Amino acid sequence: MSAKTVERISAIAALIILLAAWIAGGVRSKGATLERIGNISEEIVDVRQVGPSVYEGHRRGDAGDKLCIAVAEHPGYGGPVQVAVVMNSAGIIERIALVDTTDTTTYVSRVLDAAVLDAFLGTSASRPPKVDAVTGATLSSTAMIKAANKAAAHIKGTVGESGPVAVSPDEMVKAGLTVALFLAAFLISSRFFRWNKTYARLGLLTAATVILGFLYGTQPSLASLALLLAGFWTKGLASYTALICLVLAFVVFFATKKNLYCAMICPFGGLQEGLGRITKRSPPERTAWMKWISRGFALTALSAALYFRNPSDAEYTPFGMAFSFIGSTAIFALTVLILVASLVVKRPWCALLCPATPVFDYLAFMRNWLTRGRKKEKQS
Amino acid sequence: MFPGTTMLNYIFWMVMGALQVLIVMGLVEWLKSRGRKPVWWQVALLYAGFAFLCAVVAGGTTLMGEFETIAGWYFIGVLGLPVVICLAIAVRLFVMKKPTQG
Amino acid sequence: MTFKKVFSLAIFIAFVGLCGFELTNQIRESAERDLASVRYVRGIASETDAPAQGQAPSGATPKKNQDFNLDDILKETDLDG
Numbered sequence: 001m002s003a004k005t006v007e008r009i010s011a012i013a014a015l016i017i018l019l020a021a022w023i024a025g026g027v028r029s030k031g032a033t034l035e036r037i038g039n040i041s042e043e044i045v046d047v048r049q050v051g052p053s054v055y056e057g058h059r060r061g062d063a064g065d066k067l068c069i070a071v072a073e074h075p076g077y078g079g080p081v082q083v084a085v086v087m088n089s090a091g092i093i094e095r096i097a098l099v100d101t102t103d104t105t106t107y108v109s110r111v112l113d114a115a116v117l118d119a120f121l122g123t124s125a126s127r128p129p130k131v132d133a134v135t136g137a138t139l140s141s142t143a144m145i146k147a148a149n150k151a152a153a154h155i156k157g158t159v160g161e162s163g164p165v166a167v168s169p170d171e172m173v174k175a176g177l178t179v180a181l182f183l184a185a186f187l188i189s190s191r192f193f194r195w196n197k198t199y200a201r202l203g204l205l206t207a208a209t210v211i212l213g214f215l216y217g218t219q220p221s222l223a224s225l226a227l228l229l230a231g232f233w234t235k236g237l238a239s240y241t242a243l244i245c246l247v248l249a250f251v252v253f254f255a256t257k258k259n260l261y262c263a264m265i266c267p268f269g270g271l272q273e274g275l276g277r278i279t280k281r282s283p284p285e286r287t288a289w290m291k292w293i294s295r296g297f298a299l300t301a302l303s304a305a306l307y308f309r310n311p312s313d314a315e316y317t318p319f320g321m322a323f324s325f326i327g328s329t330a331i332f333a334l335t336v337l338i339l340v341a342s343l344v345v346k347r348p349w350c351a352l353l354c355p356a357t358p359v360f361d362y363l364a365f366m367r368n369w370l371t372r373g374r375k376k377e378k379q380s
Numbered sequence: 381m382f383p384g385t386t387m388l389n390y391i392f393w394m395v396m397g398a399l400q401v402l403i404v405m406g407l408v409e410w411l412k413s414r415g416r417k418p419v420w421w422q423v424a425l426l427y428a429g430f431a432f433l434c435a436v437v438a439g440g441t442t443l444m445g446e447f448e449t450i451a452g453w454y455f456i457g458v459l460g461l462p463v464v465i466c467l468a469i470a471v472r473l474f475v476m477k478k479p480t481q482g
Numbered sequence: 483m484t485f486k487k488v489f490s491l492a493i494f495i496a497f498v499g500l501c502g503f504e505l506t507n508q509i510r511e512s513a514e515r516d517l518a519s520v521r522y523v524r525g526i527a528s529e530t531d532a533p534a535q536g537q538a539p540s541g542a543t544p545k546k547n548q549d550f551n552l553d554d555i556l557k558e559t560d561l562d563g
Contacts, residue, residue: 275468
């Protein structure tokens with residue numbers, strides 16, 4: 001079996017695995033909501049749905065003590081945040097629960113520890129409490145607060161038309177800058193560019209590292225790809241920048257047949273390259289089995305994210321840690337190791353384990369395979 | 381640091397300081413043997429960088445000794461990284477060059 | 483075996499170890515969350531609540547009141563006394 005055949009079989013197998021994970025995830029999440037509502041407390045029994053987002057139950061042992069449960073969601077960073085509110089017959093919120101979220105665990109813990117949801121306890125739906133968002137986790141906390149308010153309003157019956165979520169001007173600026181960066185990359189790589197390409201590339205890379213990395217901290221990652229594939233963006237996102245960046249990277253890749261993102265825009269790559277320029281080293285030696293292991297990692301992470309319908313499950317990259325200090329201790333150790341290794345070999349993460357390489361390799365392989373087939377058809 | 385003793389603390393730190401000076405002077409002698417003669421302010425910078433690295437490791441391990449192991453690792457990681465980068469820049473500028481005449 | 487080969491292999495193994503640890507942690511947490519069904523519950527009378535079965539331990543344990551008797555402590559640690 002030639003290497004080419006192995007690659008082709010793996011490519012098809014990867015697609016099948018992703019599809020299977022997606023379908024299995026769908027099976028898993030059907031009917032989960034009702035079970036979760038019932039799980040909010042053992043005291044609530046006989047839960048049944050009475051409206052689109054409203055459920056009714058009663059307290060254990062007292063069939064007359066009706067309790068109303070409403071579930072509402074609001075777009076957070078990685079997808080919708082679902083909050084459930086339990087209200088008694090006097091209209092007081094007795095219990096509040098975070099039912100589901102796909103935002104990164106660190107952010108969610110930060111918001112929960114700040115007792116954002118606790119502020120709703122004991123209030124009535126007619127007077128929603130004033131809760132401040134948590135600094136450093138604005139998107140997640142705002143989503144939770146709005147979802148809680150929505151849930152309370154559901155019970156009161158005063159939910160207005162949930163129109164499209166307004167995009168803030170800040171997001172428009174970020175999107176505009178991202179598009180500008182990609183246009184610059186496209187321009188530099190084209191044959192119309194007459195000035196020194198090396199310096200131009202380095203200049204663009206520096207600009208992208210500062211803007212996308214340090215300033216905004218919105219670098220696309222495998223989680224963004226999972227978000228794109230899982231279709232969470234259709235329900236509305238709070239921040240589209242990373243997604244726009246990813247889509248543009250793919251568009252430019254298909255248009256120019258070159259991976260301009262990794263070479264000219266990726267902020268983490270910029271960091272590594274900057275450090276590597278201090279010591280002027282060469283790239284690490286990458287063997288074939290290393291290549292397959294990195295592909296396996298990317299596939300496993302993506303499948304897990306699709307199965308659990310949680311894009312942040314796919315996150316094993318250090319991008320968030322390097323610029324926003326988000327992530328576990330293992331990721332911190334990984335980031336420090338990568339940055340120190342960047343002084344010894346050139347772009348160690350990019351060359352060895354970054355999931356961008358398998359993803360772009362896959363796209364290039366599929367494109368070559370499909371267009372070659374079409375070329376053969378034309379010739380014959 | 382050494383509970384129950386009186387002099388050992390002071391002796392320990394004197395020995396540490398002497399070792400640091402010996403290491404840096406050894407580095408200077410090795411550079412001279414390779415034909416590259418470092419200027420006095422370059423030696424001073426190298427020593428400062430090395431001393432800062434030792435301080436970072438000392439701080440991190442102190443935290444670990446206070447049963448704050450994760451904090452110790454984060455201390456070393458966050459502060460040690462700029463030190464290593466600066467030392468790399470210094471090595472690149474002062475050491476990895478062709479030996480000059482005179 | 484050149485230095486570069488050995489170094490590349492060493493850091494690759496380190497990367498795989500750290501990323502693998504992180505991935506398995508996340509997948510395990512997601513699976514646990516699946517079983518727990520609800521992520522975080524808070525109620526008004528939270529001490530008397532029995533949380534739902536299978537709830538994740540990172541959920542609704544209220545903070546304990548830390549009893550702090552200053553006099554007792556001073557009696558033990560007062561150097562002058």
